[in-house]
Amino acid sequence: MAYGTRTLQVGRLGCESRYIDADFVGGFALLDRQGPRSFPTFVQGSAGALPFATESMDILLLPHVLEFVPDRHQVLREAERVLKPEGRLFILGLNPWSPRRLLKLGQHDSFWKARLIAGHHLLDWLSLLKFDAELVAAFDSLREKALRNPQTGWEEVKAGLSLAYAIKAIKRSYTLIPIEPEWSSLSQLVTSKLIETPQLNPNRTTT
Template identity: 45%
Template sequence: MSIPGLDAWLNTPQGHYVLDWEQAKLDEALADVFGFNALQLGLPERDFLRSNRIPLRLCIGPSGSTQLRCEFTQLPIASQSVDLVVLPHVLEFYPDPHQILREVERILIPEGRLFILGFNPFSLWGLRRHLPGRPQGFPWNGQYLSILRLKDWLKLLNFELDRGAFGAYAPPCKSAQWLRRWRFMEPAGDRWWGFAGSVYMIRAIKRVHGMRLILPAWSNRKLGAKALTPIVRKEHMDG
């Protein structure tokens, strides 16, 4: 299943503006994530794993130039076998985001890292979706998820929200010229209204509660008297 309007939007000034910010943030964040297996779910048009040094890096999804075709709700990946998962605009544009997160939790190892990219409903871009004459297609046709809602979902799956960032504070202008004119809002937004960025990146860590070690019953038995019988050593001396 492809996202309506995605291909056309990727080549627009808006698409470059948003994805460039996301790529820069992930390049920085993923450089120090280590392991053996990393997955990017969806959006194969961008290599969000490019800065990561994990040996096996795959982009998977139901359509596009992915390296493995599959549904996000039924990942053909072994449980607890992946160290890193990146979800670029998957949860707000595909059905059953809860099941997608459950599958991600299943395949991640304990302490595995999850990075989520999403559109912020409490932003100028989120507001644009509710105004008259709303554009059709991507990115206006998604079900934007707030950070608070994502935090609740992740907590239920034993994820701990580690850190996050908002960005792309400019209004959803269509032309590259106007987007450049609004660049001054980037440092101002980070300082004064960080929650209002059009997109966000959050990192979560899969936590596993400590297990109690149950020892075998025989380890608690007292040793019998015979087991403690000393060994008598005989010494021979020359007369």
């Protein structure tokens, strides 16, 4: 993280002190409906209506937010709005196909009954918002080990059965290049009278 970087985290994890360096805490803002007022920059607000200016953030963190909001598409649109071009978006999500979750669906824990999003669906949604996104890690809390950048087919299977995943996305800014109209004939482009090309006199003799 470079000096001057503005980072916004939506929602509290409770372990922020582990990954927020003291040198950068001045550029770090935490947004939540209620939270640690002692945090250097705490903002009370909603993930679906971020109280920040358009293109004002370099990094945006969404740790287990999309599973518990009524309109996750609105949250993603807000993320796209507040990020600067080439800004980074990091999302932590719970995997709906995790065997651990499927075994706990009958329990009364609302944490496991949330509307979870499969990683490939989230990648598709981010692509529609012009993000370059990739799944960068999968987590299995039973082993407390992260599978980073799954490449092989077996690694992708393990990632698909993991407890949680992490996605990194970069906001791309595309400049529209206007399409030039087809060239018209020269006589239609020139407003003044054309000077006719002199014609050689075929009867003229050369001395």
